[in-house]
Structures are given as structure tokens and as C-alpha cells.
Amino acid sequence: MRTTSSITVGRAAEIGLLGDVLSAARQRAGGAVFLLGEAGIGKSRLAGECAYQAYGLGLPVLRGRGSSTGTVTPFRPLIEALSSRFRAAGPPADLELAPYRPALARLVPEWRDGASAAGTGAYPETVVELAEALLRLLAVLGRDQGCVLLLEDLHDTDAETVAVLEYLVDNLDGLPVLLLGTLRAEPGPALDLVRTAERRRAATVAELRPLPPAEVAALAAAILESEVADVPAAVIDQLAARGDGCPYLVEELLADMLDSRALHRGEDGRWTLPGGPRTGVPSTIVRSWSRRIDQLDPQVRELLLTAATLGSRFSVTTVQLITGYDDRTLFSHLRSASEANMIVPDGAAPDRYAFRHALTADAVTAALAPAERAALARRAARAIVRTDPELADERRQLVASLLLAGGDRAGAAVHFAEAGRRMLEAGAASSAVILLERARELAGDAERTTVTERLLPALAEAGQLDRAFELARTLPPVHADRGPARTPAVERRIDLHTRLAWAAVMAERGPDAVAQVAAVRTLSADRPRPEQDAALAVVEGHLALLPVHDPQDRTDTATRLAEAERRARQAAEVAERAGLPVVACQAWQLLALLARERGFDAADACLERMLAVAEAHALPVWRVEALLRLGANAFMRTGDGTRLERAREAAAGLGAIMLTQTLDGLLAMNAVLRGEWDTAREIVDRCLDATARLRNLAAHRYLLLCSATLAAHRGRGRETERELARFRQAGGEESFLMPLRYGLCRAVGALLAEDRAGATAELAAGLVWEQEHPSVFYLAGRHGLHPLLEVADGRWGRAELDRAVASPAAELAWNRQFLGFAEAVLLGREGRPAEATRAVTEARLTAAPFPLAHHLALRLTAEAALADGWGDPVTWLRTAEEYFHQAEVQPVAAACRTLLRRAGASVAQHRGGRDAVPARLRTCGVTVREYEVFVLLAARPGNQELARKLSISPRTVEKHMANLLAKTGRTDRAGLCDLASELCGEG
Structure with missing residues (x-):
């Protein structure tokens, strides 16, 4: 039954x-x-x-x-x-x-x-x-x-x-x-x-709590396919007392009663327990299963005992390795065990079976004497090793567990340690930690140090840096040989501390990285091998960029960075010769950051070399890292984000989700600078929660800053402060993003509020921050917006501007536009109006990809041109006023209108229908009423006909015609009619 x-x-x-x-x-x-x-x-x-x-x-x-x-x-x-x-x-x-x-x-x-x-x-x-x-x-x-x-x-x-x-x-x-x-x-x-x-x-x-007696009775009745009233009270009492309310134990106790015939149906079909309640020690689950197994064929019994040593679920292939049965015999025995209701096929994995319950396997093995269990485990381990010496997949761990069950702790430690090493190579650092910790507990004193040295990199990769550094301090010292050769123990320890230093510097834990570097220096007696020095140079180069560096290093920042660049270049060359492509990529990446101070051609050359190394050695993550940085540089130089898009496609195709999020942040900032508000908003909204979930803190902070910068560039002060508060809560003010926060966000926001003093103060704060910290952000204002404001406000002259233009960062499109307008202002002030006007024309071409910055610079330049009497400030102000009115940035639009009035120029009235006026005419100051006249001129009517069609007086038509001629620069009515024919299709 x-x-x-x-x-x-x-x-x-x-x-x-x-x-x-x-x-x-x-x-x-x-x-x-x-x-x-x-x-x-x-x-x-x-x-x-x-x-x-x-x-x-x-x-x-x-x-x-x-x-x-x-x-x-x-x-x-x-x-x-x-x-x-x-x-x-x-x-x-x-x-x-x-x-x-x-x-x-x-x-x-x-x-x-x-x-x-x-x-x-x-x-x-x-x-x-x-x-x-x-x-x-x-x-x-x-x-x-x-x-x-x-x-x-x-x-x-x-x-x-x-x-x-x-x-x-x-x-x-x-x-x-x-x-x-x-x-x-x-x-x-x-x-x-x-x-x-x-x-x-x-x-x-x-x-889940134990079942109360009434539910135990219901369960027994369901198993016996009877009513509760038909189950003997003695049976229910025994099940409740000995089953502890556990359904599985209740089932097994009931099965024991049935198997032993203690419980059976009488001739009247009713259940009966002739012996009455048992008063001695009850038949346990272990003895129940032991009796069932003893009733099976000996070979089936052996198979079940072997399988039980492997756990409640077992692989058919592994059982076959241990028993040596051929397929036909093996599956015959498995079928017999299944028919005996001891095992069932495991539906989740075709090659696996499972004991009917997790406790079943424990009960089967508990029926054996301890010595027999240990011998069975040792025999199983030997059989697996003999038939599969490589011990692939889970088998090495299985062998380790069997050896441990067989009493061989040292042998188990060896296999757990090797399994942990392989797990770490496969990228499963947390599982590697578990296995290596187990090996460390089992290893003897002589082997424990070696296992610990394997454990430390696993802890670092699993993010358990505190535990790694704590455990590293417990390692017994190794003595460096002052001779030309060092012992293998010293070499291993140097490599270990270098890896820990890299993990620390990537986590921006400067003091910990410094301590690990110091350990390497001590062990190598300051004479590391070239390959070791290459890896160390990369770590120390990144340390030079961190706000916290070696407190004993009194070298100024410029000297420290120059030395870091020299050593990084040497490291790249050594790593490539020694066949260390990852170190080479790390070195070229560092060089690209450091080389920006000399120019972006030099930085791109380093990144192209990094890309070549990554592709030659099939390192896809480093390939995407190179593409990312090349794309970022291309955008900064031209304003074009095409290469960033391609890098994102490569990252997404690789499944590099965190790199993809980094690229999404760069593309969002790209969209902000290009005035593509909807695109920027879509990227931020799509990615912000995901970066928080992934704990991708760098990308999350950058997206928060993008959101704040987007609000600032739209003149939304309250929203900007709200987003900056979120940035601050995410630790943004302790990050390297602060120059962007000062210049790209708050300074631009202040200018859009017509708070020039506030913008100047924000830029000054950013300059102070950059003097105290190495910065890799070149669009934050120091190289572009700051020089324009300094020139426009008369604080800078030719010498200061020439120094700014000579900086490599001056070639970046975002900066170049501002420097171009600054040059125009300075030329106008020097009494060179024609050159100043040409400089404005060239700056506007550079500024074309950045509409907000373009019109903001135009507004600042026009004010200077009005004061110094050069160029076409009225047209420039009308162009800027039109843009900021449409963008709903009213403080700047109002300032433009004020300057137009100061210049004695007419100010456009933003009536309904103004959007129908082509931009080319709006910037000339053509009003909606004047445009109504202009549209009809394409058919070359007379003034009387125009007056009749528009229901206005001929005198009003004459006034509109005079204004149109003046504003469009046409000399006569025929020229004006030609222009109307040209533009009548625009709207």
C-alpha cells in the first residue's frame, strides 16, 4: 500500500x-x-x-x-x-x-x-x-x-x-x-x-509548526484511505507521540507499522492494532529503513548505500563510476530501488535521482556502523579518482567530502583547496571563499599558509576586503633573500600583496593600497623583478590620482603625476614583452588618463594601443574599456557621440551590464550638452534605479549629476537643488565628480538665472577643488566657461587668455566654443572689430552642436560688443532672446530684451502665432503682423491689395513694408518679394 x-x-x-x-x-x-x-x-x-x-x-x-x-x-x-x-x-x-x-x-x-x-x-x-x-x-x-x-x-x-x-x-x-x-x-x-x-x-x-494531534489523525486517515473514526485510537496516539507532528515521520512510522504487520485490516475490513500501544523503545526510522534495505537484492542494497553517501540527490554517472556497473545493470537496480519507493527520478535534472525525502538518505547511512560508513566513503573516493583523475566539475568537491567522511582531513583539504582555486578562476569568488575557508580549517599547520595565500585573492574579489586585509596580517613572515634570487615563498607573497593593492586602489581605499605596496617593497628589498614592478607601477600610478596617497610622500602633484606616467609607460612595455596583457591594458589605460595633460592625441594613441592589446589577446572587457574611453574623448573633441554609441553596443553585446551603465551615463551627459533634453531624461529615468540596484555607485552618482545638470541647463533652480541633494546623499560630494558639479551644473545654472557673480563663485570653488585634487574632467569650466567670464568681466587680458588657449583641453569642442567667444570679446576690446566679428562667426560654427552654450555665450558676447561698439550685437541678442524664450529660460530672455532696448532696437512681442515665423526672420526681429504681410509678398501684390486682404489700412501696410526692408536688409520691394518667394514654404 x-x-x-x-x-x-x-x-x-x-x-x-x-x-x-x-x-x-x-x-x-x-x-x-x-x-x-x-x-x-x-x-x-x-x-x-x-x-x-x-x-x-x-x-x-x-x-x-x-x-x-x-x-x-x-x-x-x-x-x-x-x-x-x-x-x-x-x-x-x-x-x-x-x-x-x-x-x-x-x-x-x-x-x-x-x-x-x-x-x-x-x-x-x-x-x-x-x-x-x-x-x-x-x-x-x-x-x-x-x-x-x-x-x-x-x-x-x-x-x-x-x-x-x-x-x-x-x-x-x-x-x-x-x-x-x-x-x-x-x-x-x-x-x-x-x-x-x-x-x-x-x-x-x-x-511551519508540527501538526497537532487532530491533523496527525487526518493525515493517517488519508494515507490509509479511511475515515478518521476508522483509524484505531492507539495508532493515532503512537503517531502523535512518536512522530512529533512531522508529516514525514508520521508517514514513515505508519509505513513501519504496515510493513511489520503490526497494523493491518481484519477480516471485517477494519484497521486493527492487535498488540495495542507499544510501551518500549519504538521502532525508529533508521531501523525501519534498515529493514527495508535488507529485504532488497544485495546489489541493489549496495547501490543504495553508495548513493546515500553522496547525499539525498545523486548523479547516475557518479554512482556508475563508483560501482562499475554497466548501463543495463545500473538502470535495473535503480528501477528496483524506485519500485521499492526509496528513490525517485529527479525531474529537475535528467541524470539525477533523489531519495524520497532528504531524511531518507540520512536514515540509510545511519543504519551502518561508523567504521563501515567511513570505509564506504573512502572506497567511493578512490573509485572516483581512479576513473576520473581530472576530477572535473563537482567531483573534486565530492571526493573531498568523501575523504572527510572517511577520516582523511588532509586529503580533503587538498581537494577543497584545488576546487576553490578552480572556482576563483571561473569567476565565482564567493563560492571559492567557502571552499578555501573549508580547506583552511582542515589543513595542517604546514599547509595552512599556502591555503590562506589562495584564499586572500578570493576574498578580495568577493568584496570582503576587510577580511582579506585582516587575514593577510596573520600570515607568518617570509624572509626576503638579499641575493639575486628569491625563494618561491617570497615571490608568491609579492604577487599576493600586489593583487591586494590593486583591489584596494580600485575600491579607492588609498591607505590600504599604500600598506600593501609597502609590503611588496619590503619583500622585494626595493628590487622587484621587471614584471612585478610593472604591476606595481600601475597600482602606484592610480594611487597618484587618488585624493589619499602615501602621507610620507611630500612630492608636489605635478611631479608625482609625471613620475607615474614615466613608470606606467615602462610598465606597458615590460608587460607586453613578458606576455602580461592585462597589466599592459591597465598601464595603457592609466597612461591615457595621464597623457591628457599633454593633449588628446597622445591620450588616444594610448587607448588605441590598449585596444590593440585587448583584441590581440581576446580580452573583451578591456576592449570595451578602451572603446569607452575613445568614445568619451571623441565626444569631448567634436561633440559627436557616435563612438560612444558603438562602445555601448559592444558592452551590451558582451553582457557587460555595469560598463553599459557607465556608457549610458556618458550618453546622458552628451545629450544634456547637446540640448537633447528628452533623450537625456529618458536615459536617466531608464538607468537610475538599475544602477542603484546593482550598487554601481560610480554610474549611479554620474547619472544623478546628469539629472541635476539637465535641470540646471533648463533653468530649473529648485529641481537642480533637489537633484543635487540626491547626488549628495549618494556620496557624490566625496567623489571625483565635484568639478562637474561646480562648473557644468551650478555655474551654468547661475548664468541662466542671470547671477554672474554666483557663476563666478562656483567656478572659483571648482578651481580650488582641482588644485587640491587631480582631476580628469576637462569640461567642468576651467578650460572654457571660466576664461570667457573672466574676459567678459575684464579680469583677464591677452596673456591670460593665450595661456588658456595653449592648454591641450582647449581643443575640446565644448571648451573651444567658449574660448572662441572670449577671443572675440578681447579682439573687440582691443579695437579690432573686423577680427572680432570673424571670431564670433567661427565660434558659432564650433558651438553648433551645443545650442544652450551657444546662445548663452552669444548673449555674453553681445553685451560686450554693445559696450565696445563692434559686431552685430542686436542680431545676436535677438537670436539668443528667441532661443531662451522658446526654452522658457526667462531671466536670460529678459536680459536680452533689456540689452536690445539699451541698443535702441525693437523688441519682439511674443504673441500667439509667433512660432509660425521662420527662425531666420524671428532673429531679425520680424513680428507676427509683419510676417503676415511678408507671406503675401510672394505673389507680388500692391499695397492696396495687401490692405484689403489683411483688413488693415494702406498706411499700416506701408509701415510694415518699411520695417521689413530694414530688418531683412533688402534694398527695395523687389528684393523683399524675392525673399518672400524663397521663404514662403518655411514655417
């Missing part, structure tokens, strides 16, 4: 909760629910009930579970979940998922294409990038009616999966997704995540 029930007994509150959250997910009110309880308490049964409800409602269900073998496999539950849904159907075709396909391909290898295939060129996406990709996939999958991600046995899952789940839990609100997880209340990362999420009210936790 079947001794399990498909009916869920009790759990009414939990079933109601699951129904509610399913309904919420269908209404785009997603969330996370975790079922918490001991083994056998009914978590999987409830999860299955939820899946059944979801299927009935038409919701897709993605189902996976943690590993029960003790091995660490990054993202295993997620891989199973996606495979359960997409193995046959293939990936969703939605275009919005295209940028995330490379990251998702890590979970579903079948989705990999040539660009994202695994190998040396694969992009090592971060866990948060992968989590964001999964979040987008789930949102698309549940777009119509919601979806469920069901993950079981999370207590057995890996650190990377826990990190992904933490991200999902925090970001499901507003999405059509239900995350349902099950786990035991066992200490570990998964339980920590669940408890933390519960405290933050980011997830709902349902703790």
Missing part, C-alpha cells in the same frame, strides 16, 4: 498566504515568501501546492533546488529553475532582454553565442549584474499574468545564489513575480538572508 498522501493536511493559513501572494503577483505586486521548518515538516508539499495553484492560473513556474551533496556549485538552483522552463522552448525572444542574454547564458549555457561563449574571452559578469538580468527575465516572463520562481532547500545553496536572492528580494516590488523559497532553520547565509529580509519587511516568512 502507498504510505504517502498527496493531500495537504492542515496548513490552512499557509495555503491562504500563498493564494494571496499569487494573486498579488498577477497584479504586479510581487514579493518573496519563505517557508521555514525542519526536515519533513511539509515545506515541499506546500511549495508543490503553490505550484499547482500557479499552473491552474496559467502562471509560469520556474523550479529549482539546492544541492544536497555538500558540493558548492554556483547558481545551481537558478540553473535548474531556468532549465526547467526553457530547456525545450529556448530563450525568450523579447528585444528588451537582448543586453542581458550574455549574463543569462551563464545560467543557461544553450543560450550562449559566439560573443558570450565560455572561454578566455568570456565576460566575468558580477553577481549583481546576473541578478539584474534574472530580474528582467522574470519581469518579461510574468508580464501578462505573473510568474513564480520556486527554489527549494535553500539551506543547501551556494553563496552566489544567496547574493542573487538578496537582490531579487529587494527589487521585486512592482513586478509580476513571486519568489517562493523553502529552507531549514539551519545557521548559514540563506537563513541570515531570510531573517534580515523579514526584519526589513522585504519578505514574508512562514514557519
